[in-house]
Amino acid sequence: MRNSDANRAVLAAVAVIAALIPFLNKAFHIDDPLFLWIAQQISTQPEDPYGFAVNWYQSSQPMFSIMQNPPLSSYYMALAASLLGWSELAMHGAFLVPAVAAVLGTFFVARRLCSSPLLAALLLLFTPVFLVSATGVMCDVWLVALWVWSIECWMRALERNSARLLFLASILAAAAALTKYFGVALIPLLGLYTLVRERRGTHRLLYLLIPILVIASYEVITKAKYGQGLFSNAMLVSWNENAKPEQHFFQQLFIGLSFAGGCLFSVLFYAPLVRLQDSFRQAESPATESGRTPDFRILVIGFALFVFLVPLFYFGGARTALPLGTAIEGALFVTMHIRFCGSDELDDYLANIFADGARSRNPID
Numbered sequence: 145m146r147n148s149d150a151n152r153a154v155l156a157a158v159a160v161i162a163a164l165i166p167f168l169n170k171a172f173h174i175d176d177p178l179f180l181w182i183a184q185q186i187s188t189q190p191e192d193p194y195g196f197a198v199n200w201y202q203s204s205q206p207m208f209s210i211m212q213n214p215p216l217s218s219y220y221m222a223l224a225a226s227l228l229g230w231s232e233l234a235m236h237g238a239f240l241v242p243a244v245a246a247v248l249g250t251f252f253v254a255r256r257l258c259s260s261p262l263l264a265a266l267l268l269l270f271t272p273v274f275l276v277s278a279t280g281v282m283c284d285v286w287l288v289a290l291w292v293w294s295i296e297c298w299m300r301a302l303e304r305n306s307a308r309l310l311f312l313a314s315i316l317a318a319a320a321a322l323t324k325y326f327g328v329a330l331i332p333l334l335g336l337y338t339l340v341r342e343r344r345g346t347h348r349l350l351y352l353l354i355p356i357l358v359i360a361s362y363e364v365i366t367k368a369k370y371g372q373g374l375f376s377n378a379m380l381v382s383w384n385e386n387a388k389p390e391q392h393f394f395q396q397l398f399i400g401l402s403f404a405g406g407c408l409f410s411v412l413f414y415a416p417l418v419r420l421q422d423s424f425r426q427a428e429s430p431a432t433e434s435g436r437t438p439d440f441r442i443l444v445i446g447f448a449l450f451v452f453l454v455p456l457f458y459f460g461g462a463r464t465a466l467p468l469g470t471a472i473e474g475a476l477f478v479t480m481h482i483r484f485c486g487s488d489e490l491d492d493y494l495a496n497i498f499a500d501g502a503r504s505r506n507p508i509d
Contacts, residue, residue, distance in 0.1 A: 167279040183221035217283035249292030290320035318355035
């Protein structure tokens with residue numbers, strides 16, 4: 145790694161710590177107590193993380209029926225508590241580690257995709273959902289950290305033909321799935337990426353059997369201990385929720401578009417800056433060949449919705465307006481994707497927004 149990249153990585157880590165230090169004494173809230181109680185159980189009975197009952201829904205129920213997340217994050221909390229104690233300061237201090245890891249992982253992945261990896265890392269840090277989640281002690285930030293580092297190790301392993309890195313990436317993918325069940329999505333993601341990159345089947349895909357075997361083992365162990373496999377049970381909870389008779393296709397479509405719009409909501413904040421930088425670049429290099437650019441009329445509509453919805457959120461009108469608005473935002477991004485289907489322009493454009501605002505033709509410094 146070049147000295148300039150090392151300095152930028154250090155700066156990104158310092159930015160994470162500086163942003164989160166004011167929240168080190170924040171009270172536990174939302175679902176934090178669930179993870180804490182499991183960690184406390186692990187500290188005395190590490191082989192039985194869910195072996196107790198809790199009154200969470202106005203009646204005492206087994207913890208394994210309440211908690212729909214795997215216990216790896218709580219094992220980390222138990223380890224941290226054995227060294228630092230159980231106070232808010234100690235726990236939030238321990239969770240600086242996954243926050244820094246997530247931002248640094250994003251930095252290293254972004255080095256492959258754009259010319260401003262530091263800016264990409266800072267955009268992740270100051271994305272509202274990430275910053276808010278990083279002030280708690282739930283498992284979401286650990287999932288992001290394990291996710292991006294698994295991707296980084298896998299991509300580097302393919303480039304260097306490194307069996308060790310493939311093994312490490314697979315272990316990180318397994319850890320992600322044992323941190324939050326959504327981490328299992330890394331398996332098809334890494335597999336598909338490998339097939340597209342190699343353009344053929346390869347023995348490297350066999351490494352993805354490692355997280356599959358880990359999850360299968362977890363399923364067998366929890367079924368023997370609690371009478372039900374906790375991985376499959378969590379999947380069934382989600383499946384049963386989606387399979388309700390009242391859940392029609394258009395309702396599911398609306399929900400899907402809402403999530404898509406919500407996830408990409410912050411993209412619109414940077415859209416005017418992208419347009420401005422594109423204009424400057426074209427003015428400086430009018431002879432430079434330029435490909436198709438995204439339809440900024442679509443982005444103008446999206447940005448107008450963004451400006452309209454943000455005040456509603458703060459003035460209490462978001463309960464009715466925000467879901468519809470985010471669904472429309474999602475539909476706009478889907479429209480852009482369809483229009484640019486079969487080309488790389490949209491992917492480049494979104495990478496520009498998330499990473500450095502505009503594609504630079506210069507190499508990384």
